[in-house]
Amino acid sequence: MDDTTAGTPPNDEPALPGFPAAPASAVPASPYRVLARKYRPRTFDDLIGQEAMVRTLSNAFETGRIPQAWMLTGVRGVGKTTTARILARGLNYQKADGSGQPTIHMPELGVHCQAIMESRHVDVLEMDAASHTGIDDVRQIIDGIRYSPVSARYKVYIIDEVHMLSEKAFNAFLKTLEEPPPHAKFIFATTEIRKVPVTILSRCQRFDLRRIEADKLVAHLGRICNAEGVQADQEALAAIARAAEGSARDSLSLMDQAIAHGAGIVTPDTVRDMLGLADRTQVIDLFEAVMRGDVPAAFAGLRSQYDAGADPAVILSDLAAFSHVVTRLKLIPEAARDPALSEIERTRGTDYAQKLSVRTLSRAWQILLKGIPEVQSSNRPIAAAEMVIVRLAYAADLPTPDEALRALKDGAPVPAGGSSAPAPRPSGPATSGNMALATSQPYPQPRPQAAQPEPTMRLRRFEDVVALAGEKREIVLKAQLERDVRLVRFEEGRIELSLTETGSRTIANDLTRALQQWTGERWMVALSSEEGQATLHEKAVEAERERKEGAANHPLVQAVLTKFPGAQIVNVVERAEKPGEDAETEILGEADALAAHEAEDDDDLF
Structure with a gap:
């Protein structure tokens, strides 16, 4: 990457017409190195978020329990290759006076340190298994492992993306990996640990490198910005950390891009424009409008973010993320101290957590979770996103099934949204008086209950239920009730049944739906483990037999x-x-x- 300014050629080339020649001071002495390479950790103290692995390695080195092979696994950018190089450096650490032993504490550069970190040491061989997958590549390693190291203490073989090796290559490794020469060590790195044969894993000491937590990434980015003399807003750093998803390399690559995009000043607007993200304030305003059931305001908020360049799927993803934040704040108030949260997320999220129920938040999460793939696969993403917003707004004050059943049973009006589609609410400012989540009543706008069908007849016996099925021409259900069901207990509104060997376990749900449709009342039909009475068919056969015997006598x-x-x-x-x-x-x-x-x-x- 060239650091010359736009339109200014280097000094060793003639200036293009219309552009002045660059002064000598404008040309850097060395090419620019990206932040991910410039600030790559050089010691175990520089690694962030991997304390458990560092502690294990430290104890192993101090006690001399050094294995012959390590397996490093984790998502991209958490430091697998960097850890492998630091590990190779620690194995071969030697001071200028010839003293030193394997250690993870390297306060100063040793004899071999610089060459190892720059991947040019003759005794530390790095191989990319993605481009060297065959058995011939492994044979070269096996042939060379017999020879002692040239200058270092150990010959270290670092094989990156080891899961890409072929089956024959893995098999060729087995014997050497199990009993290598004392001067040889192996360090494997992979992002697909499940593709590595268990025969290889059993011969290695495995370390799972964790995703780096957001607060640690924010602090790390802040230190780098101070070192680079870059002005960066804390909210912008938090947005970069969220986008990196626990990857240090991804966060530094995004930081490089943000610095270039903002000309040395990193602001939340810069990061949003660069990543196509939605404004967090507008996302929270959209969340409030949705929870208030204000569809016009929600549509306007969605459209304004879309016109500003935000992806509709990203808007819904941010909406789901804020729903998760509010849920965590409701269940774990201490989560408000999370440094990854912006001030507006912390204050307004805490306010919503006090007003919203877990039921409402859970319903919003489920709707968004199913709506995001619909938006991503739609050929009209903004229209699909608006339909998801409609579902959210109209479901904001729906009752739970038990509340709806209780209202139907008591004859009370069904809460808002429980019987018919609710009418759109008028748009207006968000106040605690017109938000469904903020009122003292669980449902602020109850609507008249829909007319329920009158019961066809009083069902006082199980035989009445079977007869009603015949009247409704439910022939299959009637036959199942007669032949596959044994009555255990019957009372109005509740039936307990047991099944014969040929009975279907769905008959309880089928009968529940049928009775509610026929009678307009909620019936509870349950399957019991008790034996129950004989089936109606068995009773009819037995009665017919008794009549014939009585008649014959x-x-x-x-x-x-x-x-x-x-x-x-x-x-x-x-x-x-x-x-x-x-x-x-x-x-x-x-x-x-x-x-x-x-x-x-x-x-x-x-």
């Missing part, structure tokens, strides 16, 4: 069976119109008539 039926040898009782019909002797006379008369009719049929055959 009746003297009148026996008389009929005597006149018709081989006859069977197919069905038993109760005749209550002619009791007593009249019924007996009728039955015998019908039997005699039938016998005479069959005799006539026999005569016709001859």
Whole structure:
């Protein structure tokens, strides 16, 4: 990267027409180095956010328990390669007078330190496994490992992105990695630890480098800005730290870009313009309008940020992030001391945390979480974002299911949004009086309850439920209730059932929905582990069997069976119109008539 000013050529070239020649002092003595390289850690004391690993290595070096191989894993930019070089430097640390031993405490440069940190030491070999994936590359390492180091204490092999090696290359490493020569050490680095075979992992001492916390990144960026003489706002540094997502290298790359974008002055506006982020103040105003149910104000806020260049998906992501901040402030008030939060996030977030319920915040989070992918995949992102805002605004004062059921059961009006679509609220300034979250009532604008269907009939027995299913022409449900259900307990509004082996476990939900639709009342249908009664089908079969047995023992039926040898009782019909002797006379008369009719049929055959 050239530090010459725009339009000014270097001194060793003639000036272009129309541009003056640059003075000698304008040309730097050496090329510019980006911040990520210029401020790369050189000792373990310079590493930030990796205290656990440093403590383990320190104890291992002091006690002489140094393994033959290390595996460093973590996301990009947390310091895997840098840690590997510092580790190689500590293994080969030697002062100018020849004294020294493996250590992590290196107050001054040793004999080999500078060459190792610049990746040019003959005994510290760095290999990028992404471009050297084959078994031949590993064979070169295996062949060279037999020879002693040229000048250092150990031969150190640093293999970056080791997960890119082929299966054969990994297998070739196994024996050497398990029993290497005493003068050889291996340091592996990878971002995809799951792709590394367990046979390799079991031969290494593994360190998981953590994402760097936002407050530590902000402090680190602040120190670098002071060293560079750059004016940087704390809110701008916090925005860069959030965008870096725990990566030190990403944060320094963004800082380089922000310094160039702002001509040496880093402000929140500079970072927002550079990254296409939404203004945090406008995001919080949008959050307030949404929670107030003020759709026109929410649309205006969304459109103004969109016109300023913010991505609709990023706006919703920032809205979700602020919802998370408010939720944390509500549940953990000590989170207000987080240095990564700006002052406006801290003050207004604390205010909303006192007014909003966890239920409302959780609902907003779920809606945003599902809405962001819709916006990202839509060919009209701003329209999709507006529809997500509509869902948020109209769901801000919806009741929970238990509150809606309680209101329906008590006959009270359903809270806002519970029965029909709420009308848009008038736009206006955000005051505690017109915010749904700020009023003493949980739902500030109750609306009339929708008319509920009148119950078709009083269901006092389980048989009444089955009969109602038949009346509603729910043939499948009726058959399931008759054949697959055993009644355990029945009372109005509540049914407990157990299932046969062929019963479907969804029948409880199906029956609940059907009863609410048929009767307009909420029924609780639950599956029980108790055995329960016989199914209605089993009861009907048993009753039919008992009727047939009773009929077969009746003297009148026996008389009929005597006149018709081989006859069977197919069905038993109760005749209550002619009791007593009249019924007996009728039955015998019908039997005699039938016998005479069959005799006539026999005569016709001859």
